Amino acid sequence: MVEAVVALSAPDRRRLELPQHVEALSTRRRFENMLDRHESGLRRLAFGMLGDAHRVDDVLQDALLRAYLKLPTRFENERAEAAWLYRIVHRTCLNELRTRRRRREDELVVDDPRLASRGPDVASLVLAEALATLPERARAVVLLVDVVGFDYETAAAVLRIRRGTVASRLNAARTSLRVALGDEPDA
Amino acid sequence: MRERRLDRLAAPPARPGFREELWERVEAAERAATRRWRRLSVALAVVAAFAVAGATALAATLVSSKSPSAIDKTLSCTTSLQGQRPVIWVQANLKSRLVPVSSVDVLTNPAANSVVAGQQTQQSQQLAVAAAKDGIGIDDVTCVPSTRRVPLARSGLHAAPTITTTFIGSLWQSCVLANRPRADRALLHVHVTLSGGIPTNAELAVRNEVTNAPVAYVVWTPTRVVSYFAATCKPVG
Numbered sequence: 001m002v003e004a005v006v007a008l009s010a011p012d013r014r015r016l017e018l019p020q021h022v023e024a025l026s027t028r029r030r031f032e033n034m035l036d037r038h039e040s041g042l043r044r045l046a047f048g049m050l051g052d053a054h055r056v057d058d059v060l061q062d063a064l065l066r067a068y069l070k071l072p073t074r075f076e077n078e079r080a081e082a083a084w085l086y087r088i089v090h091r092t093c094l095n096e097l098r099t100r101r102r103r104r105e106d107e108l109v110v111d112d113p114r115l116a117s118r119g120p121d122v123a124s125l126v127l128a129e130a131l132a133t134l135p136e137r138a139r140a141v142v143l144l145v146d147v148v149g150f151d152y153e154t155a156a157a158v159l160r161i162r163r164g165t166v167a168s169r170l171n172a173a174r175t176s177l178r179v180a181l182g183d184e185p186d187a
Numbered sequence: 188m189r190e191r192r193l194d195r196l197a198a199p200p201a202r203p204g205f206r207e208e209l210w211e212r213v214e215a216a217e218r219a220a221t222r223r224w225r226r227l228s229v230a231l232a233v234v235a236a237f238a239v240a241g242a243t244a245l246a247a248t249l250v251s252s253k254s255p256s257a258i259d260k261t262l263s264c265t266t267s268l269q270g271q272r273p274v275i276w277v278q279a280n281l282k283s284r285l286v287p288v289s290s291v292d293v294l295t296n297p298a299a300n301s302v303v304a305g306q307q308t309q310q311s312q313q314l315a316v317a318a319a320k321d322g323i324g325i326d327d328v329t330c331v332p333s334t335r336r337v338p339l340a341r342s343g344l345h346a347a348p349t350i351t352t353t354f355i356g357s358l359w360q361s362c363v364l365a366n367r368p369r370a371d372r373a374l375l376h377v378h379v380t381l382s383g384g385i386p387t388n389a390e391l392a393v394r395n396e397v398t399n400a401p402v403a404y405v406v407w408t409p410t411r412v413v414s415y416f417a418a419t420c421k422p423v424g
Contacts, residue, residue, distance in 0.1 A: 047198035123195045146193045
């Protein structure tokens with residue numbers, strides 16, 4: 001598909017200062033490309049943070065809309081790009097959890113028949129339930145490192161905390177998670 | 188140590204139409220932002236007009252001495268199938284309250300707006316000429332330069348209504364390139380006249396690269412579009 005719109009005339013192949021509607025197309029393409037690479041990880045982060053399969057699409061869409069409207073012209077490197085995108089999704093999930101607490105909607109009562117056929121499997125539900133027992137900060141760290149697969153630096157960049165803080169939160173979170181999954185606590 | 192059981196955490200798949208919904212919301216947000224900016228810019232423009240008049244005149248002189256006065260290109264572009272036939276779109280808009288820039292666009296992959304090979308993708312122009320600074324663009328992924336001769340002429344084509352800023356204001360034709368399920372390439376020949384880097388006139392001829400059959404011929408200016416189309420072209424919308 002189309003990657004860029006370039007000048008027909010410019011001998012130095014510089015980018016065009018195109019009218020808004022043409023410019024928007026290349027931004028869109030760049031964003032689509034970013035989504036193709038990260039959507040699966042973002043979805044897992046959102047599901048793990050929210051613990052509610054019904055809300056993942058809506059929350060993710062809010063976050064992606066925000067991301068698209070604030071998309072920087074370029075990123076220093078792929079890590080910076082990933083950290084930026086995951087931070088937005090993480091923050092949107094925290095907002096959603098806060099709103100849910102205010103509305104006391106801890107338990108979702110609506111059964112969406114469309115979701116039943118494409119909802120998460122039992123193992124995922126068990127894991128999501130165990131993750132929900134962790135504090136939000138610990139949950140985010142364990143999701144970013146153990147589920148999404150980020151290294152400590154990238155996870156630290158997403159959460160805007162120090163690398164050492166990631167390590168200590170992760171250690172505590174893994175221990176709590178094992179307990180929540182029914183393992184014997186370490187001696 | 189890493190908790191390997193978390194590998195089994197699978198999020199629910201996206202609901203059908205997730206990306207389309209997202210793009211609809213993006214477009215709505217952009218439209219709202221444009222409206223806000225337009226209101227602000229009208230107010231600022233009045234104040235700024237006098238201040239920048241001198242600088243604009245100087246800049247225009249500098250730009251016009253560097254910019255080419257005409258661009259002539261022939262491109263060979265891929266097409267995609269729509270209803271089992273290769274189709275391209277030719278669109279033109281004249282400046283109005285709703286459309287801020289007068290432009291003419293060719294979309295040789297209009298079907299890309301729908302689900303292709305299971306993936307939802309966005310449609311895009313392969314060629315765009317707009318009445319704006321450096322307002323010429325080509326998609327260099329789906330189009331490559333061609334040495335084929337494509338006459339800028341209306342022969343073999345039927346005249347479509349001429350559009351002006353006060354009459355109709357836009358055109359949108361969908362042209363079937365061939366009656367078979369094969370994505371023939373399209374030849375686009377464009378000749379653009381510029382003034383100070385801004386397109387002021389464009390002639391565009393479109394042909395089927397395989398059969399060399401004429402498909403469209405459009406003469407565009409920011410205030411008037413004269414167009415001719417093959418019988419296989421139909422207005423859209």
